[in-house]
Structure formats: structure tokens, C-alpha cells
Amino acid sequence: MEPVVSVRGLRKQYGPFEAVRGIDLEVQRGEIFAFLGPNGAGKTTTVEILEGFRDRTAGEVRVLGVDPAHADSQWRNRVGAVLQESNAEPGLTVRECLQLYAGYYLEPRDIDETISLVGLDEKADAETTRLSGGQRRRLDVALALIGDPELIFLDEPTTGFDPSARRTAWHVIEGLRGLGKTVFLTTHYMDEAEQLADRIAVIAGGEIVAEGTPGTLGGRNSMAATIRFTLPAGVATAELPAELRSLLAGEDARVTLTSQTPLAHVRELADWALGRGFDLPDLDVRRPTLEDVYLELTKEPA
């Protein structure tokens, strides 16, 4: 089956500055695809090209089989967008906003049902200016959904949310998967990508630096684990067995070891400590978080 989004060798030049330097992307139908990258990495430029707002310098782009540079209203009937910075229509209530936008489409979703889907039932007749930040963002999602699109762009949908509003928003986005929608999500929250995405691509300096599932991105599944503990008073790291000493990655209040075989090394550590008659009550073993991987991938060259 043809991918919903397919990008080959996309480039975008602003004067002498090359914002996007030849990227490839592919998003399959029904997928939640997360597009990550620091500010200024070319993320918004790429998304705006895919949404048909910007032209490109070079490359081939197909969204729902159409080049978005030549997007017509038939194509826009099939695509919804939650934009990064967009307020609601001033002077209208939540319901009126959705009525206005529903009128733009040939086969819109039911208005009340869409209001319920984003949990704004109690605010349906409130003017948009009276909504909280989180409620406005949910209205954005409702407006993107009202045309019943096949593909939805969500550009940093939870920026500025408090933790509970983010959970609610995630719930709404997960609901889109249930509706069979394809979602193209940009975010710089790693936990958001980890929670929602089927696949992730990371852009940095205008290039895709990694692509994969949340579990395997950037070789995360094969990256070294971190073992951290505090030695009892009077015990120095020099006393550790030689093999463990070779894993030493840092020492401040706690000792940090990095290990490709954490289970074997923890056993060795345990044998050594118990043999000397003490425990390591604050021992933890941690695999790299998505955030660690991301920071590693997008690190500015020193």
C-alpha cells in the first residue's frame, strides 16, 4: 500500500541558510509518527512543506498521493492540522467555531460528537476567549478533526500544558489511532513520543539523524545500561574488582558504571559487596531513556 507521507531528498533553502538538507521520510497508514528535533532543526519548515504552506527548494514530496505544493481543496478535505501557534476564532463559541469549520468540508464529522471526543461538552457554548490554554488546544484538535481527515498533523500539541492536561491530550491523540487516522506528530517532549508514537524520526541540523521505534531509536535497545550506587563510608572505588573498575564512568556522591551486560556486572558487584559484609541500598540499573538517546543524537558538536 502506498505510504500516506513519502518524502525523498527534501531540501529547503532560506537565502544562504539550508534549513532542510535532503531528508527522507515515510509514514504508513494508521501510524502515529513522531517527528522530533530541537528548535531551529528544520522541523517546522518540514511540516509546513508537508501541510502545503511552504514551497521547497528540491526533493519529492507526496502526501496522500498528492504533491502538497499543488494542494487543492479536494486534498485539504482529507488532511487536518493542529498548528503550533493558532488561536481560536475570536467572538465565537466552541460550537460556533466547529459549525463554521464543518461548513468548509464536504463530509464533516458530527459536531456534538467531536466536542465530546475532545472533552469540551461543558464548554460547548462558552466563547473561545474564555477557555483555558488546555481547553483551547483541545478545541484545536476538534477543529482539525471536524473534516474527518485521513491524516492529521499535530504540531507540538501539548506545549505549555500542565501534566494532567497533557495526559488528557494524549488520551485524545490515542483515540485517533482507534479512529484509524494517520497522525504526524511533532513534539520536543520525549515522554510524549514514547507514550504515543509507533515510529520516531529525529531531525537535527536539517538532517534525519535517527529513525526507529521508541524502543530501538538510535540503537537504544543495544546501548549500555547505567549502574549506580553509593559505597559505604570508608570504602573507596579503588577497592572494586578490576573488571568493575574498568566500567567506571563517573564518581560524585554516587558511583556510575556503564555496562553492556548489566546482569553479569550486577551479580559481580553483589558478590563483592555481600562478601565484604555490606549492601548497596540505593543501587539502580537504568537503561538509557529516550531523552538520553535524543540528547545524544541532537548534541551540538563541541
Place this chain on the structure above:
Amino acid sequence: MTTPAARGPLALVLHQARYDLRGFLRNRQSRFFTIILPLLFLVIFVSLFGNHLVGPAHVKASTYYVPGLSAMAVIAASFVNLVISITVLREEGILKRRRSTPVPAWVLIAGRTLTAIVVSLATMVVLLVVGRFAYGVHLPTRTIGGVALTAVVGSISFCVLAYAFSTVIANEDAAQPMVQAVMLPLYFISGVFIVPTIIPSWLRHVAQVFPVEHLADGLHHAFDPTTTGIGIVWSDLGVLAIWAAIGVAVALLRFSWLPKAASG
């Protein structure tokens, strides 16, 4: 249920205008500057300058205030209000979001222009009705078509100019002072507030370059009880049309649906 989009472009324009009008009417600032202010000026002018019988037709002086203030009402609804609202909608990303939907750009522009025409005509009716019953303003009946046509052409022309002018405004805060800085001097030299006969001729020549004078002149002529014929000054409408063409050219070249402040 068929949607306006399914019923065709005209239905979609009416749909857009309906919600634009609703949004306009809910905005207190828009209501005041567009509908209340011209009315307030009428009351002030009559109080300041009196309402005695003037001219060869011996009509009340207020008969001459109404067309000038009608021009102001059309400009307030079509230019001042529109420049501010386009800037706000653009900078807040609302224009961008609308463009992400299937609605054609020209429908959005036509819908908003229709709203401006409706508000312009409604404000003129209010001015006339208040003028008639409070101050005995002469009601144009023979030239009613000329009044309406001049107002509609003026409204369309100033709407187009608003789209063009909004392209030089960087943000919401600049919109109000910028439009007033342009319009206030033009109101004074174009016979909107002051009877044109007391304006020095060189200043009137300057004013005649700009569209405000031609809208005011056209309306003065159409309202004037001594006017014969249907009350249309074709040369005024012609200049308004030329300004509209300039506006279209500038807007086509420079108008953007995306916020100016947004980063690339």
C-alpha cells in the same frame, strides 16, 4: 445534511459572512468604533455647529453631516476594522488554520467583504434614521440607488485596500495606530468632518488623489437634495475602482496567510 461547501461557492460565502458578522458583533471595540462613533460624531457636530437651514434647498445642516459621516462609517467597517482584524487573525495563526481547510481563499475574502458591506449599510441606515427623527435630515428617495451603489463600491474598494495595507503592519499592536495615522488626516482634508468649501483648494487637490475624498464626494452628491438624476458620480466610482485595482495588485504580491512574527 449537505454542508455549505457541498452547496457551492455562494452558499460558502454566505456561511463565512454569517460567522464573521457574529464575531464582529460580539467585539465591543468593533461595535464602538464602527457603529457608535459615527453616530456620536453626528450628535457632536449638530451640537457644535448647529442645525440651521442651509443651501439653496433650505435643508437642515445635518443633511450635510450625514453623508460625510456615512463615508466614515463605510471606511470604519471596511478599512479600519478590517485591517485590525486581518492583522489579529494573521498573527494569531487563524488565517493559517483557515487556509489548512478546503475553503478557497477568495471565499474567505468575499465573506469578510460581504460582512463589511452589511455593516457599512446598516450603520448608514442607523445614521439616517437617527438623523431623520432627531434632526430632520432629508431622506434621499430618488437617489437611494446612488447612495447604496456608492457605499457598496466604496466598501469593496476599502476592503481590498485593507488586505493590501495589512501587509505593511507587523503586529496587532501596530494595527490601530497605523490605520488611524493614515485615515484621520484624510478624513479632515476629504470633507468627511469639514465642509469641503472651507478647505483650501491645494489641500483638496491632495485629497483628491486618495479614495477617501471620492467616497465622501460621491455620498455628498447622492445625499444632496438638489442633486438631479440617480445620484451617481461616475468619476468618483472610477477613482475608487482604480484604488481597488492597486489594492488587488499589492495584496496579490504581498499578502500572506502566515504570521509575520513566526520563525522559519
